[in-house]
Amino acid sequence: MQQIRLGAIDYAILIVYFAFVLGIGWTLRRYVRSSADFFLSGRSIPTWIAGLAFLSANLGAQEVIGMAASGAKYGMMTSHFYWVGAIPAMVFVGIFMMPFYYGSRARSVPEYLRLRFDEKTRGLNAITFAVMTVFSSGISMYALAKLLELVLGWSFHTSVVLSAVIVLVYIFLGGLTSAIYNEVLQFFLIVLGFLPLVLLGLKDVGGWAGLTAKLETVATSAGYSAGAWSDSWRHLGSASANPMGVEWFGMVMGLGFVLSFGYWCTDFLVIQRAMAAESMLAARRTPLLAAIPKMLFPALVIVPGMIAIALHSSRGGLLPLGSDGTPNYNLAVPVLLAHYLPSGLLGLGLTALMASFMSGMAGNVTAFNTVWTYDIYQSYIRPGQTDRHYLRMGHAATVLGIVLSVAAAYATTRFNNIMDMLQLVFAFVNAPLFATFLLGMFWRRATGHGAFFGLLIGTAAAATHHGLVLPHGATPGLKGGFLGTVLHTYPSEMAQNFWTAIFAWSACFTATILISLLTRRNKSDDELRGLVYAVTPRGTDRELAWYQRPATLGGVVLGLTLLLNVIFW
Amino acid sequence: MNLDLRLPMGLMFAIFGAMLTLYGLGSGDAIYARSLGINVNLWWGLVLLAFGLVMLALVSRARAKRRGRPDAVP
Numbered sequence: 351m352q353q354i355r356l357g358a359i360d361y362a363i364l365i366v367y368f369a370f371v372l373g374i375g376w377t378l379r380r381y382v383r384s385s386a387d388f389f390l391s392g393r394s395i396p397t398w399i400a401g402l403a404f405l406s407a408n409l410g411a412q413e414v415i416g417m418a419a420s421g422a423k424y425g426m427m428t429s430h431f432y433w434v435g436a437i438p439a440m441v442f443v444g445i446f447m448m449p450f451y452y453g454s455r456a457r458s459v460p461e462y463l464r465l466r467f468d469e470k471t472r473g474l475n476a477i478t479f480a481v482m483t484v485f486s487s488g489i490s491m492y493a494l495a496k497l498l499e500l501v502l503g504w505s506f507h508t509s510v511v512l513s514a515v516i517v518l519v520y521i522f523l524g525g526l527t528s529a530i531y532n533e534v535l536q537f538f539l540i541v542l543g544f545l546p547l548v549l550l551g552l553k554d555v556g557g558w559a560g561l562t563a564k565l566e567t568v569a570t571s572a573g574y575s576a577g578a579w580s581d582s583w584r585h586l587g588s589a590s591a592n593p594m595g596v597e598w599f600g601m602v603m604g605l606g607f608v609l610s611f612g613y614w615c616t617d618f619l620v621i622q623r624a625m626a627a628e629s630m631l632a633a634r635r636t637p638l639l640a641a642i643p644k645m646l647f648p649a650l651v652i653v654p655g656m657i658a659i660a661l662h663s664s665r666g667g668l669l670p671l672g673s674d675g676t677p678n679y680n681l682a683v684p685v686l687l688a689h690y691l692p693s694g695l696l697g698l699g700l701t702a703l704m705a706s707f708m709s710g711m712a713g714n715v716t717a718f719n720t721v722w723t724y725d726i727y728q729s730y731i732r733p734g735q736t737d738r739h740y741l742r743m744g745h746a747a748t749v750l751g752i753v754l755s756v757a758a759a760y761a762t763t764r765f766n767n768i769m770d771m772l773q774l775v776f777a778f779v780n781a782p783l784f785a786t787f788l789l790g791m792f793w794r795r796a797t798g799h800g801a802f803f804g805l806l807i808g809t810a811a812a813a814t815h816h817g818l819v820l821p822h823g824a825t826p827g828l829k830g831g832f833l834g835t836v837l838h839t840y841p842s843e844m845a846q847n848f849w850t851a852i853f854a855w856s857a858c859f860t861a862t863i864l865i866s867l868l869t870r871r872n873k874s875d876d877e878l879r880g881l882v883y884a885v886t887p888r889g890t891d892r893e894l895a896w897y898q899r900p901a902t903l904g905g906v907v908l909g910l911t912l913l914l915n916v917i918f919w
Numbered sequence: 920m921n922l923d924l925r926l927p928m929g930l931m932f933a934i935f936g937a938m939l940t941l942y943g944l945g946s947g948d949a950i951y952a953r954s955l956g957i958n959v960n961l962w963w964g965l966v967l968l969a970f971g972l973v974m975l976a977l978v979s980r981a982r983a984k985r986r987g988r989p990d991a992v993p
Contacts, residue, residue, distance in 0.1 A: 538928065
């Protein structure tokens with residue numbers, strides 16, 4: 351694509367933003383006195399801030415660039431990532447799981463696993479999580495630098511160093527509070543920076559009606575029925591009727607149940623934001639409050655992709671073509687930015703884009719330094735030191751996390767396959783986790799051995815399934831089928847991933863139950879108080895008026911989501 | 920927490936708003952061909968400015984409240 355030329359006003363906006371980001375870190379440095387301040391914000395964050403940070407920590411490169419790309423590639427069906435995936439999971443974690451995360455006073459998700467199960471389950475989770483976060487942060491950095499290289503002509507090294515240094519400085523100074531405050535700033539910047547783009551794009555294509563009309567051409571020329579790009583549910587009857595290649599069961603179970611619940615309910619990256627909240631009630635409301643803006647995000651991140659593909663087909667070649675002749679969907683947002691925004695707003699839009707990458711990175715780095723310091727360093731390397739010692743380690747771990755992320759970013763430029771392979775392995779590790787937490791929190795009979803070996807069996811099931819199946823048109827290798835025989839061919843990679851997750855979850859769920867029944871309980875009811883549903887005293891919501899209860903808020907959120915599903919059926 | 924986040928947030932968006940509004944007033948019509956002929960810098964600048972000022976107003980109201988003068992509005 352043609353490179354964008356920035357004016358003085360655009361650079362000025364970028365510089366003002368960086369000044370504020372660093373300024374917040376600088377102001378907050380005075381309040382960091384203990385390791386709990388650094389890693390948990392002293393458990394003092396108000397609900398609205400924790401909620402927006404919960405949302406924004408996840409609003410990284412993958413969401414802004416990836417969801418727009420999916421919007422262009424698959425159309426309105428991408429909204430399932432929100433309305434079937436994220437929202438119900440966020441309501442579930444707020445109402446049912448947060449009481450145990452927050453109530454147990456665990457400082458991290460792996461630490462919860464130690465309290466609930468045993469040391470080995472925690473170790474397994476802590477180490478895979480630490481490795482995973484560093485690589486995700488590195489991938490985020492790589493994606494940002496590649497994008498800026500392509501769009502602005504900045505050198506790869508400049509972008510990597512610039513983003514790494516800024517994120518390092520503000521986390522180093524202010525710890526988790528600084529990361530959370532900046533995430534909220536980034537949230538508003540992303541909303542206010544992309545909204546004009548969506549409004550201009552919609553006006554240009556003739557509103558929603560004009561957009562659907564243009565998308566009909568896209569759908570019919572790809573060989574689907576006319577509404578395939580603008581309806582979310584109507585074409586899920588069979589996998590061959592929609593561009594995603596998924597049928598409703600794989601969608602609801604794979605994406606909705608296993609993958610989304612697995613991510614939103616067990617990933618420390620987001621849970622950490624709620625754990626930093628000022629009270630149990632605030633912690634429970636954090637994901638519920640986050641769900642409200644989250645359900646509107648498709649308008650901000652998916653619709654631009656749909657506009658881009660509509661214009662691409664109706665006005666001829668808006669998106670640059672890749673080497674295989676298909677449009678480069680990942681460029682949907684940058685291309686629209688350049689297409690609609692004049693100097694001035696363009697600077698704001700690009701700042702928002704950079705903010706999204708940096709909030710993703712910062713989220714990973716703060717989760718990494720906590721897990722490293724509490725769950726690995728304090729547990730296995732140097733236990734029993736003073737709090738000051740662990741605070742210093744937190745600072746060191748922040749530097750380490752950033753350095754490893756930079757290394758991962760450069761590794762990606764050299765070995766693209768290694769990155770794909772790692773992401774695949776992580777998917778295998780993550781898919782069964784939700785079964786472990788579900789059984790851990792709601793079945794007191796689940797044992798440490800059951801959880802540990804259940805997880806391993808779930809991961810093995812994911813790898814085996816992936817090794818025996820292939821997406822349509824792929825050759826055996828990283829894409830699947832590496833075990834020699836191909837038992838089944840899925841219509842798309844997405845369908846294959848959903849089913850891998852379903853197999854992994856079911857295997858972990860069954861294996862954990864069987865092994866738990868065969869092994870002796872290692873925790874008594876007394877030890878499980880506050881960790882497991884059945885032995886935890888309830889009824890704390892009674893003193894709240896009905897409209898203040900988390901369950902009411904959750905019900906409202908689910909009702910609104912259902913409404914959105916029906917409107918865009 | 921000790922720093923009211925709305926303060927830096929309000930300041931930042933008010934500054935962005937002022938910058939874009941002024942730039943929108945000063946720039947000619949030519950650059951707005953791509954934004955469908957709308958002076959988006961001016962209009963969106965005013966939106967950001969308003970958002971920033973509302974945040975700042977909330978901060979100063981919260982401060983007045985803490986000093987026990989709930990009637991004090993900036």
